[in-house]
Every structure is written in structure tokens, then in C-alpha cells.
Amino acid sequence: MTSGAVATEQRRTLGRSVAWxxxxxxYVLLLPVAIxxxxxxAYPFVYAIYISFTDRVVGNPGHWVGLANYDYLxxxxxxxxxxxxxxxxVGASSVIKLVVGLGLALVLNERIKMRNLFRAWVLLPWAMPAFVAFLTWRLLFQPIGGGVDLLLQALGLINAPVDWLGQRSTAMPAVILATVWRGFP
Known part of the structure; x- marks a missing residue:
């Protein structure tokens, strides 16, 4: 072995030890943060699981009840x-969001007039804070003076105000609509 080959091998070994x-x-610097x-x-998660097997209430240590809480639930x-x-x-809103999102992606990928305006409009649900979106949809679904009722009455589709969030038959579709609007892009 020549001296050049030995020096190259030493550099490789030295390079590996420096990299190691x-x-x-x-990893040593990451260890405190990881701990x-x-x-x-992890501790609160494991402790919550432990507490779920007891009859503990605030101010009372509680006793082991096993699976009784889960049986009750x-x-x-x-x-x-x-x-x-x-x-x-979750199922309905996920499927509808997927279909609407893919459909809008196909439409907005085409060369149409005012494409940039439509793209900006599609991003509006993401730009709006969740609480503002919640209040907006709540106002839209109000039975008296809500935007949805006013629009449907103007189109002649309903005769009387509908309590969208107060009836079993309309609450789920209303919430699904708001959820889809908030998350489809």
C-alpha cells in the first residue's frame, strides 16, 4: 500500500468519525427537548387512560372500577x-369536500375568464378565521332574517322561515354544508 492510499484511507476514517x-x-442536543x-x-395521555378505569372525581382520589366506565359509555x-x-x-363532509375540491380544481385549471378572481374566491374559506366563519354561518342559518331563508323565500322554494339548526331534519345538512364550505379547497 502506498503512502497516498494510506493517507486517503485515514481521511475517510477521520471523516466518518467526525460525521458520527x-x-x-x-442527538444529545435533541434529548432534553424530546424528554x-x-x-x-405521554404522561398526561397515560394518566388519562389510568383515570378512565377509576371512579375519580375532582377532590376525591377514586377507586378502581375496571371497565365499568366503558360499559356505561x-x-x-x-x-x-x-x-x-x-x-x-365526517363521512358526508369528507366525501363532498373531495368531490367539490376535485371538481373546482378541474374547472380552475382551465383557461376561463376571471380565473384569478375565482381562485381567490375559492381560498376565502381558508383565509377567514374559524370563529368568523362560525358566526357567519350562524347568521346565515337564522330562522328570521337569515340569508339562507331570505334567498329560499325569494326563489319561492319555502313559504315560512325554517329553523335550520334547531330541527333534527335540517341541522345535520346545515352543519355539513358549513363544514364543506370551510374545508373544500
């Missing part, structure tokens, strides 16, 4: 209705 040392230093995040996320009619409503809301 830099990698170890990076803090683990403590802030599974047989609670209101909880089951909430789960079904959540599945319907």
Missing part, C-alpha cells in the same frame, strides 16, 4: 347517537 460525532452531538415533550404529551344512548352523528358528519 456530529450525529451524536445532534420534555414526552413528559408533556357503550350502553349510554346519547353517546351512541353522538358517535353515529359524528360518523355521518
Amino acid at each position: 460525532r456530529h450525529a451524536v452531538e445532534g 420534555i415533550l414526552l413528559g408533556l404529551v 357503550i350502553h349510554w344512548v346519547t353517546f351512541n347517537a353522538a358517535v353515529v352523528n359524528t360518523i355521518v358528519l
Whole structure:
């Protein structure tokens, strides 16, 4: 082996050890942050699971009840209705958002007049803060003087005001519409 080959091999080995040392230093510097995040996320998560197996209330240490809380929850009619409503809301709004989003993407990709204006209009739900969007939709769905009622009455589709968020038959479609508007782009 020549002296040039030995020097090259030493440089490679030295380069690997420097790279390894830099990698170890990076992990050592990350370790305190990782421990803090683990403590802030994992500990409360595990503790909440533990508490779910007790009858603990604020100010009372509680006793181990095992799966009794989960048994109560599974047989609670209101909880089951909430789960079904959540599945319907998430499923319907996700499918509609996908279809509307893909459709708008196809339309806005074409060369049409005022394409940039339409693109800006599509981004409006994202630009609007969630609380402002909530208040806007709440005002639109009001039974007296709400924008949806006024529009449908002007078109002759309804004769009397509708309490969109106060009736079982109209609340879910109204919330799905607002959710789709907020999240489709």
C-alpha cells in the first residue's frame, strides 16, 4: 500500500468519525427537548387512560372500577347517537369536500375568464378565521332574517322561515354544508 492510499484511507476514517460525532452531538442536543415533550404529551395521555378505569372525581382520589366506565359509555344512548352523528358528519363532509375540491380544481385549471378572481374566491374559506366563519354561518342559518331563508323565500322554494339548526331534519345538512364550505379547497 502506498503512502497516498494510506493517507486517503485515514481521511475517510477521520471523516466518518467526525460525521458520527456530529450525529451524536445532534442527538444529545435533541434529548432534553424530546424528554420534555414526552413528559408533556405521554404522561398526561397515560394518566388519562389510568383515570378512565377509576371512579375519580375532582377532590376525591377514586377507586378502581375496571371497565365499568366503558360499559356505561357503550350502553349510554346519547353517546351512541353522538358517535353515529359524528360518523355521518365526517363521512358526508369528507366525501363532498373531495368531490367539490376535485371538481373546482378541474374547472380552475382551465383557461376561463376571471380565473384569478375565482381562485381567490375559492381560498376565502381558508383565509377567514374559524370563529368568523362560525358566526357567519350562524347568521346565515337564522330562522328570521337569515340569508339562507331570505334567498329560499325569494326563489319561492319555502313559504315560512325554517329553523335550520334547531330541527333534527335540517341541522345535520346545515352543519355539513358549513363544514364543506370551510374545508373544500
